[in-house]
Amino acid sequence: MTETVLDVKGLTVDIATPDGVVHAVRGIDLQVGRGEILGVVGESGCGKSTTIKGILGLLGPNSTVGADHIELAGHGDLLRTPAKKMRHVRGRRIGFVAQNPFGSLNPIYSIERQFHELQKAHGTKVSKKESREIALGMLAGVGIVNPARVLDGYAHQLSGGMAQRVVIALATTLSPQLLIADEPTTGLDVTVQAQIMDLISGLVRSEQRSVLLVTHDLGVIAQYADRVVVMLEGKVVEHGSVTDVMVDPQHEYTQKLISSVPKREELHDVIG
């Protein structure tokens, strides 16, 4: 790895619930290098989404985030960044793409207005007209054929794939060095998934951005990530290059995960 963009050391998240404290994340180390896609893989409840919310400072007041440090290159320790300043980190230094694009877009603002709100929120002093120009370019960049029509429309007029393209365009408008994507293609059709992942990896390769990609889909990891971290019950059980981990997994859980879709001839032998 060349230069580290995000360095997370000893991340813990404790969540207070009526039934006691849940240790959702139990001491995780992660590093994302420049121009690299780091995959985080695991099943529901392993703490992968909580990990990225912890990094982004998006957890609620019932959660306690701890770490030795969450160092973002060119900024400093996110853990010691006040909540008010975190609002400027998110969007400007770290772009975020969530699973459901319709949850990320405002249903009653035009798409154009959402690009302008982004500029206003980060105090860029970009005029409405300039914002439109920038947005047109961003939408064209994510493969939208008729950007003007999309800008004048609303989220509900878009297909899932188009909406996720708009979210990626929004998330990268202010040129953040790091993009965090939480299951960005889950729920999309397979052909659309391939297009969206090609788009994200294209951004990384052409502009030397970095991506923290959280997914449960081993195919997405194998085909797009450079390195991978496997999570189980709030801990990292295995990490390494995608080739090493996916081809020759060392940890029993990783082996089980990779062989989880049984081969055709095995199906009838497996006990339900």
Added chain:
Amino acid sequence: MSLVEVDQASKTFASRQRGGDPVHALRGVSLRVEAGETLAVIGESGSGKSTLGRAVLRLLDLDSGAVRLDGVDLAGLSPKELRAKRADMQIVFQEPYESLNPRMSIGAIVAEPLQIHRSELGSSEIRTRVKAALERVGLSGNTASRLPGELSGGQQQRVGVARAIISEPRFVVLDEPTSSLDLSIRAQILALLAEIQQDLGLAYLFVSHDMHTVEKVSDRIAVMYLGEIVETAPTLDLFRSPQHAYTRTLLSARLSADPREKHAYRAFEGDREVTA
């Protein structure tokens, strides 16, 4: 005669938007399902695959065309006859929790098909059969007293399978039965379905968008695109030599979990995303 025969099935829905174009969910779809086999229907959102799954069970009525089970045209049946026929054809839904009544106990949910189709059975016989069905899907008999919300997603889907098989059907539509489940749970449910199919000689119509899953479970695959079946072939043949351009696009979009098998996505000229 095949167990299930669909001939030239067509179904059009009015657009939800005012003045919008009608949606042709099925455009003259024909297929056969033989006893004991698994026919997978694969397609993306809007391809009509779920409409087809529902039409095959006459959960919705066709505009034209016919569906026959054992040579009997389902459209020609009276409501009472259709109800009796339903013991023979069941469905497992995509969302296990959404498809279980949250206020009914698991036992009551699984017993319901028997109460409808086998009303001659006494309550103690029904209890015995419910317990056997739950055990058949890998749940303990005392799961019967619990509520759906107390079970995990995988356990809920096992309940869905128990409910589908308790009336001893010969044909079951599996509508994306594993797509909302985690990978390791998915493998368990697929194995369970395969085992049950062998034991009971069931035929499955397996509706899915997931190439990886259908590759493992189906004998034959029908590929749907915009309301039409563009290609039907035995599973191995379809993967080895796909004939239709859309099938090739679907196959190229599959992401192998082996990083040594590099994928190269090939867009299809009729692709909605590209032309949008």
